[in-house]
Amino acid sequence: MLRKALMAGLAAGVFSLVAMPALALTSEEEPKHVEFGFEGPLGKFDRAAVQRGFKVYAEVCASCHSMNLLYYRNLAQKGGPFYEEKYPNPNASPYAKAIAAAVMVPDIDQETGDAVMRAATPADHFKSPFANEVAARASNGGAMPPDLSVIAKAREGGPAYIYSILTGYPTPPKGLTVPAGKYYNPYMPGDLASYWSGPKDQVPKGGFIAMPLQLTPDRVTFDDGTKSTAEQQAHDVSTFLAWAAEPKAEERKETGLAVMAYLILFAGLMYASYRRIWRNVAH
Amino acid sequence: MSGHSTYEPKTGIERWLDARLPIIRLGYDSVIAYPTPKNLNYWWTFGGILSVCLVLQIVTGVVLAMHYIPHGDLAFASVERIMRDVNHGWMIRYLHANGASMFFLAVYVHMARGLYYGSYKEPREVLWILGCVIYLLMMATAFMGYVLPWGQMSFYGAVVITNFFSALDQVIPGLGSAITTWLWGGFAVDNPTLNRFFSLHYLLPFVIAGVVGLHIWALHVPGNNNPTGVSVKSKDDVVPFHPYYTVKDGFAIVVFLILLSWFVFFAPDALGHADNYVQANPLQTPNHIVPEWYFLPFYAMLRAVPQKLAGVLIMFGSIALLFATPWLDWAKVRSMRYRPTARWFFIIFIVAVLILGWCGGKLPDDVIIPMGKNPDGSPTGFSVVHLSRILTAYYYAYFLLVLPFVKNFEQTLPVPDSISAPVLTEKKG
Numbered sequence: 001m002l003r004k005a006l007m008a009g010l011a012a013g014v015f016s017l018v019a020m021p022a023l024a025l026t027s028e029e030e031p032k033h034v035e036f037g038f039e040g041p042l043g044k045f046d047r048a049a050v051q052r053g054f055k056v057y058a059e060v061c062a063s064c065h066s067m068n069l070l071y072y073r074n075l076a077q078k079g080g081p082f083y084e085e086k087y088p089n090p091n092a093s094p095y096a097k098a099i100a101a102a103v104m105v106p107d108i109d110q111e112t113g114d115a116v117m118r119a120a121t122p123a124d125h126f127k128s129p130f131a132n133e134v135a136a137r138a139s140n141g142g143a144m145p146p147d148l149s150v151i152a153k154a155r156e157g158g159p160a161y162i163y164s165i166l167t168g169y170p171t172p173p174k175g176l177t178v179p180a181g182k183y184y185n186p187y188m189p190g191d192l193a194s195y196w197s198g199p200k201d202q203v204p205k206g207g208f209i210a211m212p213l214q215l216t217p218d219r220v221t222f223d224d225g226t227k228s229t230a231e232q233q234a235h236d237v238s239t240f241l242a243w244a245a246e247p248k249a250e251e252r253k254e255t256g257l258a259v260m261a262y263l264i265l266f267a268g269l270m271y272a273s274y275r276r277i278w279r280n281v282a283h
Numbered sequence: 284m285s286g287h288s289t290y291e292p293k294t295g296i297e298r299w300l301d302a303r304l305p306i307i308r309l310g311y312d313s314v315i316a317y318p319t320p321k322n323l324n325y326w327w328t329f330g331g332i333l334s335v336c337l338v339l340q341i342v343t344g345v346v347l348a349m350h351y352i353p354h355g356d357l358a359f360a361s362v363e364r365i366m367r368d369v370n371h372g373w374m375i376r377y378l379h380a381n382g383a384s385m386f387f388l389a390v391y392v393h394m395a396r397g398l399y400y401g402s403y404k405e406p407r408e409v410l411w412i413l414g415c416v417i418y419l420l421m422m423a424t425a426f427m428g429y430v431l432p433w434g435q436m437s438f439y440g441a442v443v444i445t446n447f448f449s450a451l452d453q454v455i456p457g458l459g460s461a462i463t464t465w466l467w468g469g470f471a472v473d474n475p476t477l478n479r480f481f482s483l484h485y486l487l488p489f490v491i492a493g494v495v496g497l498h499i500w501a502l503h504v505p506g507n508n509n510p511t512g513v514s515v516k517s518k519d520d521v522v523p524f525h526p527y528y529t530v531k532d533g534f535a536i537v538v539f540l541i542l543l544s545w546f547v548f549f550a551p552d553a554l555g556h557a558d559n560y561v562q563a564n565p566l567q568t569p570n571h572i573v574p575e576w577y578f579l580p581f582y583a584m585l586r587a588v589p590q591k592l593a594g595v596l597i598m599f600g601s602i603a604l605l606f607a608t609p610w611l612d613w614a615k616v617r618s619m620r621y622r623p624t625a626r627w628f629f630i631i632f633i634v635a636v637l638i639l640g641w642c643g644g645k646l647p648d649d650v651i652i653p654m655g656k657n658p659d660g661s662p663t664g665f666s667v668v669h670l671s672r673i674l675t676a677y678y679y680a681y682f683l684l685v686l687p688f689v690k691n692f693e694q695t696l697p698v699p700d701s702i703s704a705p706v707l708t709e710k711k712g
Contacts (some may be wrong), residue, residue, distance in 0.1 A: 041549045069363050146478065146561075150363065153552060154560035189570065201656070245560075246366065248373045263541045266538025270534035277530050281321055282703075283523060 028206045029186040031160040032167070034235065038242060041253055045243050048224055050081035053240025056220050058099075061148065064140060064211075066128040069149035070244055072100035073122035079250045081243070096122035103127050141181040143210030152238070152245035159238040161187065166234040169213040173204050182208040191206050289316050305450040313503060318521035319528050320509035321362040322702050325506070328395040328535030329389050331528075335536050336386040337495065341488050344428075351431065353481035355474040358433035377551040378543075381424050384554045387544045387577035390418060399629055400607070401617030402508040408609040410501040417604050421580070424487040429575060434559030439572045441472045441480070448539040450592040471565065502592050513615025513702055520702035571646065579637050580645030584678070586647050587671035597675065611682050614690040616698060622707040624693040628685045635674045635681075642671040 029124030038045045054075065057067070076082045087093040089237040100120040105127050109116045120127065128134035137144050146154075155161045172184040175198035190214015193200075215233045222228050243249070290311040292298040301308055350369050352361035365372035394414070397403055426444055430437045445466050447530035451459035468475030506515055515521055522528075544555065554576060558569050574582050581598050588594035604611070619626045647668040654664030699705040 069360065069367065074367070096492060150560045154557055156557045158557075200658075201661075203504070246373070248366065252373055252377075252548055252551070256544065259544050259548060260541065263537060267534065267537040267541065270530065270537050274530045274534045277526050 010155050028189045029164070029168075031164040031187060032159040034160050034163050034238075035237060036159055036235075036242065038239065038249070041256065043253070044250055045081075046077070046239065047081055048226075049236050049239045050223050050243045052220075052224070052226060052232075053080055053236035053238070054241075055222065056215070056237040057148070057240055059220050060233075061237065062126075062129060064129055064136070064145040065148045066130070066145075067126040067149045067244060068128060068147055070126045071122065072096050072120060072124055072126065074244075074247055075099060076122065077247065079247055081240070083086070091122045093122065100124060126267075141210055143212070146150075148241055148244070150245045152242040154245075159242045162238045162241055163234045166215050166237070167231060174198070176204055178208065181211060183212055185209045223278075288312050291509070308375070313499070313524075314529070315523065315525045317503060317524040318506065318515070318518075319524050320507050320515055320520055321522045321527070322509050322703050322705075323507065323528070324510055325531075325535060326392065326400075327509075328504075328532045329393040329396065332389045332539045333386070333393060334495065335539075336382060336389055337488070337492060339382050340379060340386060341492070343375050343382065344488065346375050347379055348485060351481075353431070353478050355433060355477055355563070358431065358477060362432045374547065377547045381543060381546040381551060381554065383428065384546070384575070384577065385539070386421065389424070390421060391577070393482035394418070394605075395633060397508075398632075400508055400510060400684070401512050401614075401619065401621050403609045404612060404617050405609070406505045407501075407508060410498065410505070412606055413494055413498040413501055415602070417498060418489055418605070419602065420487055420491045420494065424484060424491065425575070425577070427487070428584075429482040430477065430480045431484060432559060433477060433563045433565055434561040435561045435567075435569050436556045437571070438472060438565065439561035439569055440574055441476060443572055443574075445472065445476075447595045450595045453592045473565075482514055499536070508617065509702055510618060510620060511699055511702055511705060512620070513699060516701045517703075518680075521585065573644055576640065576644075578642075580639035581643070583643035583667075583671045584675045585637040586643075587668060587675045601675075601678060604679070608682065608686070614686075614693070614695075616695045618698075621696040621698050622689075622693060623696060625685065625689050628681060628689060631677070632681045632685075635677045637665040639671060639674045639678070641665045642674070657694070683705055 003269075031235075036041055057065075072088040073093075074080055076084075076087060076090040076096035076195050078088075080090070082093065082095035082099070083090070084093065084095075090096055097134045100122050103120040103124075104117045105120045105124055107113065107116055107118050130139065133144060152158050152162060157164070165185060168185050168187045169183060170186065172178050175196060176184060176192060177195045177197070178184050179195070184206065185208070186206030187206065188207040188209045192207060193203045195208075196203045215230045215237075217230055219230075220228055220233055222232075226232060246252075288308055288311075290301075290305075290308040292301045292307070297307060300306070347365065350361065350365045350372065352358055362376065365376050367373075369375075397411065397414070426440070430441045445463050448462040448466065449459035449463060453459070464470060466476070467473065468479060509515075556573065556575075573579070581601065584601055585594045585598045588597050614622065614625065616622055620631055645667045647666065649667045650662045650664045651667060651670060652665040653662040655662070657663050
């Protein structure tokens with residue numbers, strides 16, 4: 001039948017269009033395939049991994065990257081890496097207090113109004129490493145280290161992208177001129193054509209990043225004895241950043257399961273009512 | 284709302300009120316006794332689903348407005364504060380954001396149903412036009428709502444859309460720029476723009492609610508269309524709205540809520556764009572500015588035309604065609620169930636709009652079928668912009684050629700004498 005053939009052809013055409021991405025002109029590498037336990041409707045954060053990831057952030061990332069949307073209390077709130085049932089109020093948590101107390105933040109003296117430094121409390125924002133954007137750029141060769149509060153949501157690929165960037169510093173291919181203060185990273189979006197002297201149809205994927213390779217073996221010592229490989233650090237800090245981007249994600253999924261169960265039962269009841277009410281109507 | 288009322292006040296209070304403000308009578312006639320064709324299928328449940336969507340958006344939106352700060356420096360952080368520190372703020376915001384997407388999904392199904400079953404035809408032209416007005420208001424509301432979180436895509440979306448008007452500079456030099464400056468409240472998208480968008484985003488849903496009232500009024504005068512397209516002829520053709528359709532719509536609404544909940548609780552950012560979690564930065568344009576999925580077909584039409592004013596006109600024209608549809612379709616038979624040729628053109632139309640949506644999400648120069656290479660090694664050939672042009676042409680042809688003229692070549696199938704007739708003779712309608 002002509003119609004069936006037409007329909008099949010149409011369906012195949014639509015499917016191939018949707019399935020096949022058009023050939024883009026420039027691109028970066030797809031993020032590496034990494035497994036994270038918090039993915040999927042039932043996924044939960046590995047609390048030990050979030051704790052280790054926080055340590056990586058605090059000891060490595062925090063020297064350049066702010067996390068302005070987070071407070072120290074968040075670390076000890078329900079679902080956070082340092083939550084304990086004994087301390088339902090995160091501001092009273094000894095963990096949040098201890099972590100905050102190690103950081104000095106600017107304030108004003110309550111008597112004189114003079115600028116002073118004091119130990120942070122759980123109610124304080126994560127301390128920003130630079131006073132302002134100009135200072136941040138001045139210290140980083142003109143580049144602005146992005147705020148990491150929601151970075152896991154703000155990049156295509158999310159945590160897998162972060163992991164790939166952090167572990168993706170290969171030797172630049174021959175023929176690629178890397179500018180001073182820049183580093184080649186195939187997972188970084190960019191267009192390298194004007195820095196490439198090799199064959200024009202083989203421009204390397206990726207772009208330049210102003211951050212040098214940070215995570216090296218044993219850069220951070222993990223308190224729980226986990227072997228501190230670069231991959232482990234990257235995986236843990238990606239987990240931490242995923243948690244930080246949406247601290248309520250676990251609560252959301254748990255609520256979702258209850259909502260789904262309720263709605264599916266409700267739908268069943270509605271369908272049964274529908275069948276019963278319509279049983280004597282020919283339609 | 285129309286016809287002979289069958290409401291009989293039973294108590295003294297009801298009789299007293301009925302003589303002064305017959306509001307119970309209005310409710311009774313509209314949602315209890317309202318005679319509804321008994322053969323409505325599930326495509327007809329989307330009207331009820333849409334009213335639930337509107338209420339959901341207004342309720343969640345009013346709560347969000349209690350916590351949101353419409354200021355260029357504070358808006359982004361205030362949205363994140365809702366996500367982090369407001370009790371169940373994440374749920375309210377995700378319901379609102381995904382609710383908007385589901386609202387559009389439902390409205391597209393609702394419109395496609397109207398187009399397929401000829402619900403725009405005499406005597407329902409005003410009903411259809413009011414629906415088109417609601418759709419336009421929805422688009423304006425959704426666009427301004429998307430600007431409010433003040434992320435990168437919010438900001439550059441606002442820049443792109445408001446710049447449509449600057450195309451008028453090609454008609455009268457200076458006119459377009461004057462309009463955009465007036466819209467922005469300055470010489471660029473900035474804090475005043477955000478503030479007025481917030482104000483209008485709060486206002487327009489209530490305008491929508493008002494037009495929905497008119498839409499339902501205009502529905503209840505001629506009554507529902509139905510899958511056969513045959514008008515109601517006797518009492519055997521109809522059932523009272525309650526309980527027959529309250530329960531059927533109710534079931535469909537709960538199923539629709541399951542879909543909404545799946546997005547809200549398990550994939551809340553799947554329909555959004557990562558760039559909108561980056562705070563707006565007027566100095567850094569994103570590589571790839573794309574609107575929300577429900578605007579992508581129109582975005583593809585806009586970019587299919589190389590000339591800016593023409594592109595804007597083609598895009599708005601595609602919506603203007605919807606307003607004119609009742610007078611473009613010259614066929615006598617309402618429902619495409621009995622129009623075998625028109626039905627095929629309709630199916631292709633739906634597929635064309637879906638593929639236009641796909642095109643809207645790609646870069647115009649992305650190559651679909653490579654045919655050789657540029658000197659720099661990039662592939663050339665049949666690209667997204669070429670495909671968009673073909674599909675836009677089909678979109679226009681559907682309204683301007685297919686709807687008026689296909690009846691001349693079409694052998695319609697026998698139309699039943701009444702709604703009850705096919706129900707009694709065939710097993711499935």
